[in-house]
Amino acid sequence: MSGTNVGLEKPAAPVTRVGLAIGLLVGSAFVMILNETIMSVALPVLITDLGISPSTAQWLTSGFLLTMAVVIPVTGFLLQRFTPRQVFVASMTLFSLGTLVAGLAPGFEVLLTGRIVQAVGTAVMVPLLFTTVMTLIPAERRGSTMGTISIVIAVAPAVGPTISGLILSALDWRWMFWIVLPIALVALVAGASLLQVPVETRKVPLDVPSVLISAIAFSGLVYGLSAIGEAARGGTAVPPWIPVVVGAVAMVVFVARQRRLQRDDRALLDLRPFAHRSFVVSVVLVVLSMMALFGALILLPLYLQEVLGTDPFVTGLVVLPGGLVMGLLGPVVGRTYDRVGARPLVIPGAVVLSAALWLLTALVGGPLWTVVAAHVVLSAGIAVMLTPLMTDALSALPTSLYSHGSAIITTLQQVAGAAGTALFVTVMTLASASGGAIDAAGVRVAFLTAAVISLLAIGTSLLVAPRKAAVA
Secondary structure, eight states: OOOOOOOOBBSSOHHHHHHHHHHHHEEEEEEEHHHHHTTTTHHHHHHHTOOHHHHTTTTTHHHHHHHHHHHGGHHHHHHSOOHHHHHHHHHHHHHHHHHHHHHSSSSSHHHHHHHHHHHHHHHHHHHHHHHHHHHOOGGGGHHHHHHHHIIIIIEEEEHHHHHHHHHHHHSSSTHHHHHHHHHHHHHHHHHHOOOOOOOOOOOOOOOOOOOOOHHHHHHHHHHHHHHHHHHHHOSSSSSSHHHHOOOOOHHHHHHHHHHHHGGGTTTTTTTTGGGGHHHHHHHHHHHHHHHHHHHHHHHHIIIIIIIIIIHHHHHHHHHHHHHHHHHHHHHHHHHHHHHOOOOHHHHHHHHHHHHHHHHHHHHHTTTTTOOOOOOOOHHHHHHHHHHHHHHHHHHHOOOOOOOOHHHHHHHHHHHHHHHHHHHHHHHHHHHTTBBOOOOOOHHHHHHHHHHHHHHHHHHHHSSHHHGGGGGO
């Protein structure tokens, strides 16, 4: 049965077992993705405690994201070759080991090693979650389940700085890891004994050259894009255009190789999902939405701390309401999607997203509560779009491409986040009048740039197929 992969379903699992599997994966993914942003507020403390420079400390966040970008493309292969339980156990074991190493770290090098090991485990979890949902949940209920997943994708990064600030206000920075470790170990034990997903695997050969090329391509793009923002704020050791060009060239080679290998069903990351129109439209909108989300997550803290002078804990609290709104709306939007489809949700969501960005452009420099309110509106617009888009994208695919579609979406989210951060930080820095120091005028121009880009999201949303045209 060539072409059969982890998505091939056996007889349906009992509903209680399905709920247990999804709940376990959602909870685990939430804890793991939380670690993407939990370090951001802690960097000033680590700079002092470990005696390192700000540019060195930044690698604790950048290294995590780079590792994610390198590992995620491999998950399409892993989810074909191994069972969900095997992938989950490996993922949680690596994450737990990385958390332990980071908690015990005597210095920067060991702490960075722990973060990288954490990231390897985290990278596999979201594609595993997507693929499991598409395998276990019938088409008419996928929206509500994917709405729950949106809590992981949207809320975890938003609450990371808040939780970090709360811990640092009372405890040593190592407690950010000691608090997470027992939760990770409990999830590991529970998954090893209870996670049963009825799927079949196949012995897909691992194309090692593809792994190496994808590592160069995605790490080059993510690092280069991230470095553009850093260079605008004060310079980097390597000119950002070098890794961007290297990554882009490697990406061309990677795509060409995958197109050749997928003819024999041997691709590391099968690109055939891009042959499905609904998948392409949804992925473009997800990329634009994640650029706006990550742009806001980086612009608002910089504005609050460097322009208004708020402390890190207050900064975390300011961005928290938007994340909570996304989490609360996720399940509601998911159930609505199951009834009406993506188009009636995505078009209004894109309009709300754009309106919020134009509003932020006008409100920067005004009362803080108005900026918070506009951020909540922005988050609501993204929430209304995200669940329908991800569900529509994967539902457009045949079962055999679920794992690869999940890996593509998750990879592009990482690249979109890096691109959004690079673009908006660069514009903000160049538009600030005080020669490198950020001011309200620079932040306003950055939001204006995002608002102009959001018009593309409105135009693209009109291409979302009506429900009757969607492939269930």
